[in-house]
Structure formats: C-alpha cells, structure tokens
Amino acid sequence: MAISQGPQAFPRTEFLRRLSAVKSEMVRQEVDALIVFNTHNITYLTGYTTPSGYVPEGIIVSIHEEETIFILRQMDAPAAIHQTFMSRDNILAYPEALIGRPDKNGYDAIIDFLHEKGFEKRRIGLELGELRFHAVTKFRTRVPNARIEDCTNLVTWIRIIKSDLEIALMREAAAISDAAMQRAAEVIRPGVREADAVAEITAALARGAQGKPGTNIPEIALCTSPRTGTAHIRWSEDVFREGSQINLEIAGVRHGYTVPLMRTFSIGEPSERLHRVHDAHVAGMDAALEAIRPGTTCSDVANAFHRTYETYGFRKESRCGYANGIGWIESTASFQNGDMTELKPNMTFHLMLGNWFDEDFGYMISQSICVTESGVEVLTSTPPRLFTL
Amino acid sequence: MAISQGPQAFPRTEFLRRLSAVKSEMVRQEVDALIVFNTHNITYLTGYTTPSGYVPEGIIVSIHEEETIFILRQMDAPAAIHQTFMSRDNILAYPEALIGRPDKNGYDAIIDFLHEKGFEKRRIGLELGELRFHAVTKFRTRVPNARIEDCTNLVTWIRIIKSDLEIALMREAAAISDAAMQRAAEVIRPGVREADAVAEITAALARGAQGKPGTNIPEIALCTSPRTGTAHIRWSEDVFREGSQINLEIAGVRHGYTVPLMRTFSIGEPSERLHRVHDAHVAGMDAALEAIRPGTTCSDVANAFHRTYETYGFRKESRCGYANGIGWIESTASFQNGDMTELKPNMTFHLMLGNWFDEDFGYMISQSICVTESGVEVLTSTPPRLFTL
Numbered sequence: 084m085a086i087s088q089g090p091q092a093f094p095r096t097e098f099l100r101r102l103s104a105v106k107s108e109m110v111r112q113e114v115d116a117l118i119v120f121n122t123h124n125i126t127y128l129t130g131y132t133t134p135s136g137y138v139p140e141g142i143i144v145s146i147h148e149e150e151t152i153f154i155l156r157q158m159d160a161p162a163a164i165h166q167t168f169m170s171r172d173n174i175l176a177y178p179e180a181l182i183g184r185p186d187k188n189g190y191d192a193i194i195d196f197l198h199e200k201g202f203e204k205r206r207i208g209l210e211l212g213e214l215r216f217h218a219v220t221k222f223r224t225r226v227p228n229a230r231i232e233d234c235t236n237l238v239t240w241i242r243i244i245k246s247d248l249e250i251a252l253m254r255e256a257a258a259i260s261d262a263a264m265q266r267a268a269e270v271i272r273p274g275v276r277e278a279d280a281v282a283e284i285t286a287a288l289a290r291g292a293q294g295k296p297g298t299n300i301p302e303i304a305l306c307t308s309p310r311t312g313t314a315h316i317r318w319s320e321d322v323f324r325e326g327s328q329i330n331l332e333i334a335g336v337r338h339g340y341t342v343p344l345m346r347t348f349s350i351g352e353p354s355e356r357l358h359r360v361h362d363a364h365v366a367g368m369d370a371a372l373e374a375i376r377p378g379t380t381c382s383d384v385a386n387a388f389h390r391t392y393e394t395y396g397f398r399k400e401s402r403c404g405y406a407n408g409i410g411w412i413e414s415t416a417s418f419q420n421g422d423m424t425e426l427k428p429n430m431t432f433h434l435m436l437g438n439w440f441d442e443d444f445g446y447m448i449s450q451s452i453c454v455t456e457s458g459v460e461v462l463t464s465t466p467p468r469l470f471t472l
Numbered sequence: 473m474a475i476s477q478g479p480q481a482f483p484r485t486e487f488l489r490r491l492s493a494v495k496s497e498m499v500r501q502e503v504d505a506l507i508v509f510n511t512h513n514i515t516y517l518t519g520y521t522t523p524s525g526y527v528p529e530g531i532i533v534s535i536h537e538e539e540t541i542f543i544l545r546q547m548d549a550p551a552a553i554h555q556t557f558m559s560r561d562n563i564l565a566y567p568e569a570l571i572g573r574p575d576k577n578g579y580d581a582i583i584d585f586l587h588e589k590g591f592e593k594r595r596i597g598l599e600l601g602e603l604r605f606h607a608v609t610k611f612r613t614r615v616p617n618a619r620i621e622d623c624t625n626l627v628t629w630i631r632i633i634k635s636d637l638e639i640a641l642m643r644e645a646a647a648i649s650d651a652a653m654q655r656a657a658e659v660i661r662p663g664v665r666e667a668d669a670v671a672e673i674t675a676a677l678a679r680g681a682q683g684k685p686g687t688n689i690p691e692i693a694l695c696t697s698p699r700t701g702t703a704h705i706r707w708s709e710d711v712f713r714e715g716s717q718i719n720l721e722i723a724g725v726r727h728g729y730t731v732p733l734m735r736t737f738s739i740g741e742p743s744e745r746l747h748r749v750h751d752a753h754v755a756g757m758d759a760a761l762e763a764i765r766p767g768t769t770c771s772d773v774a775n776a777f778h779r780t781y782e783t784y785g786f787r788k789e790s791r792c793g794y795a796n797g798i799g800w801i802e803s804t805a806s807f808q809n810g811d812m813t814e815l816k817p818n819m820t821f822h823l824m825l826g827n828w829f830d831e832d833f834g835y836m837i838s839q840s841i842c843v844t845e846s847g848v849e850v851l852t853s854t855p856p857r858l859f860t861l
Binding site for chain 1: 474475476478482521522523524526546548549550551553554555567568569571572591600601602603604605606607608610624626665666667668670671673674675676678679680684686687688689691698699701702703705706707708709715789790791794803806808811826828830831832
C-alpha cells in the first residue's frame with residue numbers, strides 16, 4: 084500500500100517561495116541545475132528531517148522545473164514521501180545494491196539522472212564544500228563535459244533570513260530549551276550522577292513544551308568541575324558534588340529548527356571569580372543585544388560585546404556566535420570582528436558567549452536571538468542568571 | 473590551572489598496541505605520516521570521545537615517533553588532555569581565529585605542522601574518503617611536493633578485530649541497549665505520545681545498566697503505523713493506538729562503542745502477515761547466526777539468511793548487516809552477497825535484518841554479535857521476539 088503524506092510543518096507555498104529564491108540565485112550565478120547535498124538545506128527545501136544522510140542523497144533543483152527531484156536510498160524513499168511537500172513522482176529511489184560497495188554508490192544514481200535529463204553538458208552547481216573528495220572526483224569523471232560551479236553556501240545564505248513561519252517554529256523550539264534547562268535546575272544536586280541528570284534533561288527535550296514535542300535530541304554538553312575548562316564533553320561517569328560548577332549547553336528542536344541555550348550552575352555559593360566572570364558576561368551580553376538591529380553588522384555586535392567585556396579585565400578569543408536555524412550552526416555569518424554581514428529582520432543567531440579561561444575553568448552563557456524590525460527578540464525565556472543550587 | 477587526565481576506558485598499553493598495528497600497516501603502504509580525521513578512528517587511537525569534529529581536527533601518526541600528535545581547536549584542547557592517554561605536549565591547539573573564516577581553517581594548522589616537521593616532501597597518508605573536497609584541495613595546494621596516498625580505511629580495517637577489552641565494553645553497551653528496549657516495552661501503550669515514549673527510552677540510554685551509565689545517546693528510529701515502511705524516521709507527533717505496530721531501533725553506548733538493537737512491537741494481536749514476516753526473519757536470523765564462525769565469509773552469512781528467508785516467500789534487498797564498534801557503522805565489511813571478508817574471532821557486526829516490504833509496511837529485528845573462536849556470541853540478551861503489548 085502507498086504511504087500517505089504526513090502532517091507538514093509548513094504550507095506548500097512556503098516551500099515554493101524558498102525554491103523561487105534559490106532559482107533566482109541560480110540564474111544570477113548562471114547555473115542550470117543545482118544539486119543540494121547538505122542535509123539542512125534538504126530540510127529547508129523539502130521538509131525532510133529523517134537522518135538518512137549518512138549515505139548519499141541529494142535534491143536537484145532545475146531552473147526549468149517548478150518542483151525539485153529528491154534522489155535517495157530505496158529504504159528511505161517512503162520517509163521522503165511521508166515527510167515532504169513533494170509529489171511522489173519526484174522522489175526517486177536508488178537500489179539498496181548501491182549501499183556498502185567500494186566502487187559504486189548513490190552518487191552514481193544522481194549522475195545517471197543528470198545524463199538522463201540532458202544536464203551532462205550544462206552548468207551544474209554543486210555544494211563542493213559539503214562533498215567528500217571521492218564524490219567530487221566521481222562527478223568530475225562521470226560528467227566531464229559539465230561546467231561545475233561551486234555553490235557551497237548558495238542555499239545556506241538564503242536560509243539566513245527566516246520567514247515568520249520559521250520564527251514561530253523556533254519559538255516553539257525555544258520553549259523546549261527553556262523546559263529542559265529548568266529540568267536541569269531541578270535535578271542537578273550533590274550525589275546525583277551526571278548521567279541521571281542527562282536522562283532527565285534529554286527526556287525533557289523529547290517531551291517538549293506547550294503541547295509541542297521535541298522532534299530531535301541534539302548533542303548535550305555537560306561540563307562539570309574539574310571539566311569546566313572544556314567546551315563539548317558530553318558528560319562523565321561522576322556524581323555532582325557540593326561546590327561543583329556545571330556548564331550546560333542544550334538545544335530544543337522542532338522539525339529541524341534548533342534553538343541552543345547555555346547556562347552555568349553552581350552547587351553552593353559561586354566563587355568570587357565565577358561571580359566576576361558572570362557579571363562581565365551579562366554586561367557584555369547586554370551590550371551585544373543593545374547593538375543588534377537591522378543595518379548594523381555582525382562585527383559591530385561582537386565588538387559591542389568585547390568593548391564592554393574587556394572593561395571587566397577579561398578577553399574572549401572565540402567568536403561570539405553564529406547564524407542558526409535548521410541545525411545548530413549555519414555556516415554563513417558569525418558574530419566576530421571583521422564579519423561585515425549586515426543584520427536584517429528575521430535573521431536568527433546563537434549569541435554564544437561561553438569562554439574558557441584556564442584548562443580547568445570556563446563559563447557558559449548564551450541567548451538564541453532573532454533580529455526584529457527595530458532591534459532584537461530573545462527567543463528563550465530562561466533568565467541570564469548564574470544558577471545557584 | 474592545568475586540567476588533570478581523567479579516568480581512561482583502556483590502559484595505555486592498549487592504545488600503544490593499536491598504534492603499533494597502524495604503523496605496521498603504514499610501513500606496508502609506504503607512508504611516512506598518516507593523518508587521521510575520521511572521528512571514530514581518533515577515538516580508537518586516543519580515547520577522545522568529545523563531539524568536536526564539526527570543525528577540523530586530526531591526529532598525525534609518524535612511523536618515527538611512539539606517540540601521535542593531536543591537533544585540534546583551542547577550545548577543545550583541554551578535553552583532549554582530559555580524555556586521552558596522550559602526553560599533553562602532544563596535544564596542539566590551533567587558535568580560535570581559524571573558526572568561521574572563509575579563507576583559513578584548522579587544516580592550515582595541520583599543514584603548518586607538516587611543514588614544521590619536515591613532512592612536506594614525504595609520503596603522507598590521508599583519509600581522502602573522509603575529507604571534504606576543499607580540504608583535499610588545500611592539502612594539494614599547500615603541500616604540493618608531498619606524495620599523498622589515499623589511506624581512507626587503513627585504521628578502520630584494523631578496528632574490525634576488537635581486543636577483549638573492547639568486547640567487554642561492548643557487552644556493557646549491549647546491557648544498556650537491553651535496558652532501553654525493556655523500557656520501551658513498558659512505556660509504549662495506547663494513548664501515549666510517541667515523544668513521551670522516546671523520553672523514557674533516551675533516559676534509559678543515559679542511565680545505562682549494571683551501574684555503568686550510557687556515555688552517548690545516538691539517533692533513535694521509532695517508526696509507528698502508518699510509518700512502518702520507513703526505516704529512519706525519528707518519531708512523530710502522534711500517539712500510539714490500539715493496533716499500532718512500532719519498529720524501534722536504538723543503541724546503547726559506552727565510551728564510543730555502540731551496540732544497536734532493533735525490535736518490532738505490536739499493540740494488540742499482530743496481523744497474520746506480521747506473524748509470518750516475524751517467523752521468516754527469526755528462521756533467517758538463526759541460519760545466519762549458525763553460519764557465523766571464523767573462516768566463513770560475510771557473503772556466506774548473508775546467503776545463509778537469504779536461503780532460509782526466501783523459503784518463506786520473502787526477499788530482502790538491503791544488506792544483512794555491517795561491521796560495527798566505535799560508532800554505529802564501520803565502513804568496511806557488510807553481510808551481503810559478494811563481500812568476501814573472512815570472519816575472524818573478535819570481529820563485531822550488527823546483523824541487521826530489518827526489511828521494508830511496502831511503503832506502509834516494514835519490520836525490524838537485529839542482533840549485535842561478536843565472532844568467537846568457535847562461533848558467535850549475541851551481545852544483547854533481549855529475546856528475538858515480536859513484542860505484543
């Protein structure tokens with residue numbers, strides 16, 4: 084029996100608007116067909132969120148066709164029919180015999196399609212920055228007469244400005260981040276194993292908030308004393324102790340849209356140093372938030388943070404944040420000195436102010452934000468506090 | 473203050489043994505320096521499990537040095553000092569200024585090191601199959617006089633035979649898979665939201681089993697009617713219903729070692745078709761397990777399954793499993809017709825017998841197994857049942 088189309092996170096018109104923006108850019112970059120491999124870009128253009136991208140899959144956007152073609156593994160084609168807005172005729176399954184072979188793989192199916200549709204001598208845009216070396220070699224060998232253009236961030240730059248519908252979904256994801264952070268504050272206690280706290284936090288990320296379940300559980304970083312100088316350790320086999328500091332980074336997700344949130348906890352009274360660090364971060368964060376508005380640049384935002392922060396006697400080497408939306412990080416703009424990307428309404432960023440001072444001491448705070456017509460909206464509602472438990 | 477070395481999953485001798493095997497293979501392949509980028513191979517050679525590999529990082533194995541060099545982002549260097557067996561002098565941090573830039577990145581730091589150590593005219597092994605196109609271009613441009621060899625699966629093929637210590641860790645991970653599958657059987661009930669069941673299952677994966685916490689929560693696939701014809705959908709916003717079938721794929725993890733487990737549940741009496749499918753799978757699985765012993769090939773195991781399975785009138789297109797260990801899938805051997813990899817003691821596989829018959833009907837069952845001296849050990853203890861709830 085046929086699988087039915089499932090509930091969609093967005094109306095068809097939203098996807099057609101996105102595709103139309105991509106096609107305009109393709110015309111500008113003189114590309115006849117664009118093949119999109121980045122899984123977040125595939126989500127953006129189709130609604131597909133199934134984590135099947137560990138084997139080749141791609142969508143083909145042609146400037147001559149309204150809809151796209153999605154070529155993926157046979158095993159995953161029903162998921163694409165169910166999850167995407169696409170007509171089933173545009174979802175093409177390649178055989179399972181292309182999995183786990185040294186010589187052939189799903190890229191051959193995509194290349195066969197290009198030949199079949201007469202693209203083999205046209206201008207083909209590839210996300211070269213997304214593709215592994217052997218895949219590019221295969222394209223160059225099997226489509227030698229095409230003019231291959233590097234369109235690595237073509238779709239990603241379009242994603243940077245969200246629609247109101249996307250922002251609404253990110254607010255739902257933000258509520259999940261808040262719920263999970265609140266759960267963390269309830270369960271982190273002396274004597275509790277870090278893993279048991281993680282169990283409760285991940286459960287909260289799955290349950291969601293306001294009746295909307297989480298649709299994915301991304302990586303959690305829970306860096307507890309003596310590991311607060313590390314940034315991305317998941318968690319350890321220790322128990323929390325009186326006097327422990329805990330740096331926690333989580334993200335709620337709705338249909339691919341990911342809203343990260345970082346906070347620092349102290350079991351017992353924070354040290355004087357931790358208090359000073361926190362105060363400097365909140366002052367710097369306020370300065371950065373104050374700077375965010377249409378027309379200013381990413382560089383301006385970072386420098387607003389640094390100017391204020393450095394008056395407290397601290398320095399931060401790592402960037403102050405990055406564009407985000409579908410997936411944790413969008414590889415376009417960063418809040419860092421020299422990034423001249425101009426802020427526009429409905430851009431979203433993770434204002435990431437974590438800082439790691441010594442090998443054994445760091446601190447985390449962040450806000451996921453949306454640029455508004457007049458300034459900024461912080462998407463989460465967790466206060467920017469140093470949580471004392 | 474300096475961060476201390478944390479508890480290690482393996483003694484130093486185990487890592488030196490692994491390195492020694494890699495160096496022997498490097499000599500055979502005439503490579504002076506091997507750069508390892510695959511995050512699972514990095515875990516194998518160092519003990520590092522922090523998910524920081526979304527930015528460039530790599531270890532450099534030289535045939536002339538006992539220990540390796542680990543080059544990674546400054547923010548993550550303390551985690552490497554804490555988690556790995558390596559001397560801190562061999563962990564080199566590259567500056568945060570290389571993050572989020574269009575022109576330079578962490579690969580430049582690795583290339584600088586190659587020049588500094590005089591490798592720029594030597595034979596350098598790269599995991600070309602792991603590297604994105606732009607990274608390979610950078611190596612070819614900036615180290616033009618090196619002879620670059622493709623060593624994509626050099627380390628991965630060594631990983632395929634586990635030590636007894638690795639098998640012991642996989643048994644711990646298997647116990648976690650069992651605990652989470654049992655939790656699933658307790659919480660999947662009519663009227664329960666899929667997300668709430670996932671909350672309980674992921675919590676069980678974090679809590680672990682037998683006093684050993686889970687150290688990661690990998691992807692969960694929970695494909696419920698009408699989505700049992702899909703393979704990798706995470707979960708949906710639905711509730712379970714009387715008569716629902718649920719295909720569940722999970723994996724417990726200990727220090728990177730991942731033991732997958734798939735089972736099918738039915739709320740209420742399974743359909744006659746589902747019973748028949750289940751019986752065919754169990755018979756095929758028994759035939760495959762019977763075939764597994766040192767000296768037989770992966771192809772033999774697949775064909776043992778197919779021969780028995782097809783007597784029930786079914787066919788399975790997808791491969792019957794793959795090598796696994798650190799991470800869900802090792803990209804070496806597969807249980808499929810034509811894969812002539814010879815089984816040896818302490819090889820581990822996910823015997824993956826899921827099959828998707830129609831767009832709206834599929835079935836999941838699997839066993840994670842270890843090849844023993846005389847046959848096979850199934851690592852998990854969950855019975856190969858069709859669970860009726």
